[in-house]
Amino acid sequence: METNAQPVVAVIDDEEMVVTSIRTYLQLETDYRICGFTDPEEAVKHLETHPVDVVITDIMMPKLNGVQLLACAKRFQPEATRILLTGHADKQNAIQAINEVGVYQYLEKPWENAQLLLVINSAIERTQLFRQLRGKIAELDAAHGNIKDIQARLIRAFL
Amino acid sequence: MAPDELSNTEQLRRELELARASLAEARKMASLGQLLTAVVHEINTPIGSLVSNNEVARRSLEALKRVLAGSPEAAGIVDTMAGLAAIDKIACERLVAVVHSVRGFSSAARGDRGSAQVNDLIDNALKLAAWIYGKRITVEKDYGGPPAIECYPQPLGQAFLNLLVNAGQAIDGQGTVTVRTRAEGGYIHIAISDTGPGIRPEDRPKIFTSGFSTKPLAGRLGASGAGAGGPSGEGTGLGLAITRDIIVELHGGAIDFESQPGAGATFHVRIPTEQGRKHGD
Numbered sequence: 062m063e064t065n066a067q068p069v070v071a072v073i074d075d076e077e078m079v080v081t082s083i084r085t086y087l088q089l090e091t092d093y094r095i096c097g098f099t100d101p102e103e104a105v106k107h108l109e110t111h112p113v114d115v116v117i118t119d120i121m122m123p124k125l126n127g128v129q130l131l132a133c134a135k136r137f138q139p140e141a142t143r144i145l146l147t148g149h150a151d152k153q154n155a156i157q158a159i160n161e162v163g164v165y166q167y168l169e170k171p172w173e174n175a176q177l178l179l180v181i182n183s184a185i186e187r188t189q190l191f192r193q194l195r196g197k198i199a200e201l202d203a204a205h206g207n208i209k210d211i212q213a214r215l216i217r218a219f220l
Numbered sequence: 221m222a223p224d225e226l227s228n229t230e231q232l233r234r235e236l237e238l239a240r241a242s243l244a245e246a247r248k249m250a251s252l253g254q255l256l257t258a259v260v261h262e263i264n265t266p267i268g269s270l271v272s273n274n275e276v277a278r279r280s281l282e283a284l285k286r287v288l289a290g291s292p293e294a295a296g297i298v299d300t301m302a303g304l305a306a307i308d309k310i311a312c313e314r315l316v317a318v319v320h321s322v323r324g325f326s327s328a329a330r331g332d333r334g335s336a337q338v339n340d341l342i343d344n345a346l347k348l349a350a351w352i353y354g355k356r357i358t359v360e361k362d363y364g365g366p367p368a369i370e371c372y373p374q375p376l377g378q379a380f381l382n383l384l385v386n387a388g389q390a391i392d393g394q395g396t397v398t399v400r401t402r403a404e405g406g407y408i409h410i411a412i413s414d415t416g417p418g419i420r421p422e423d424r425p426k427i428f429t430s431g432f433s434t435k436p437l438a439g440r441l442g443a444s445g446a447g448a449g450g451p452s453g454e455g456t457g458l459g460l461a462i463t464r465d466i467i468v469e470l471h472g473g474a475i476d477f478e479s480q481p482g483a484g485a486t487f488h489v490r491i492p493t494e495q496g497r498k499h500g501d
Contacts, residue, residue, distance in 0.1 A: 081269075148268070
């Protein structure tokens with residue numbers, strides 16, 4: 062999956078008001094591209110083919126809960142940073158989410174815009190660092206392959 | 221039946237009645253806790269949107285005012301809208317504060333042990349007690365900046381709420397509830413005073429007894445009125461018994477009171493700053 066020059070944030074909540082509020086705030090405050098979904102299954106379909114930097118989701122949703130959705134996100138885009146935003150201050154859900162899908166942050170509603178933005182910015186930075194790291198590892202692998210190739214040729218030349 | 225046996229039977233019957241009342245109260249509180257949790261969950265989402273939208277609206281109005289700088293009439297309309305948005309911001313902040321306060325008290329379980337500031341727990345309890353106090357009761361705070369303590373924050377907050385509600389309900393008409401906190405050795409000393417009529421001498425030995433209340437069904441529950449009620453036992457006489465249990469049994473602390481007829485009452489709570497230590501160690 063290709064990466065984005067412009068950071069992309071996916072916001073999923075079955076309440077339209079939450080998606081609209083967060084989208085409007087982020088559009089005012091940042092140049093990020095916001096993909097909003099009120100249907101978690103639609104969100105999963107989108108995540109399968111479109112790269113995102115951050116996934117923010119509610120927990121309690123019909124069809125698919127937030128932890129299940131983040132498990133799909135992790136499968137399709139492991140480097141995308143996962144955040145839970147929930148009105149249900151349920152420690153059990155949080156523990157499950159952290160253990161099963163590696164949630165980066167767990168935020169409670171009502172959220173504070175400034176805090177949300179801080180978390181999203183850190184999440185984007187984290188995702189980009191992961192991608193850079195993956196790129197560097199690929200470069201190192203390629204360089205290592207070249208060195209081994211040269212070594213093999215040298216050995217052949219001297220034998 | 222011999223008089224002694226009769227007395228024992230009567231005593232057992234009373235204890236059974238109290239146990240039944242305690243159980244009914246515990247069930248009621250558990251249901252109430254679940255209900256509150258559900259209500260808080262339901263209103264968190266719209267409040268989150270309101271707070272977020274309000275910030276966007278205020279900033280958009282500021283931008284609009286700059287754009288409309290050449291038109292005094294339009295700028296005046298924007299000023300009016302900005303004024304209303306500023307009021308909405310205050311309203312939103314109050315809603316958020318209420319949600320945070322209620323969330324702290326909505327769990328029926330004792331929750332996890334952790335570090336908490338006593339002053340913060342009292343402030344949260346005061347926000348809820350303020351609903352009962354209205355404009356009738358003035359609150360005076362004298363906080364001594366005690367250190368954070370290791371405790372069970374949820375039940376401890378409930379204990380403070382019980383004492384604060386009792387203090388407020390002890391006062392007929394206008395009055396003052398005073399809260400004082402101090403660090404004393406390895407303990408935090410919290411004193412909650414009211415300007416009510418004081419506790420009658422004959423009621424004092426029974427004040428922490430489960431089921432004791434000066435007005436058993438729905439009467440005055442104040443400290444000065446020797447009631448034992450509040451949010452955890454209004455009318456059943458369980459509030460102060462539960463409070464004592466939280467302070468003494470759960471936290472190894474101590475609770476007592478002093479009262480002069482006509483001069484109000486003061487409840488003294490002492491909580492060890494580190495758990496595992498008992499009051500008097």
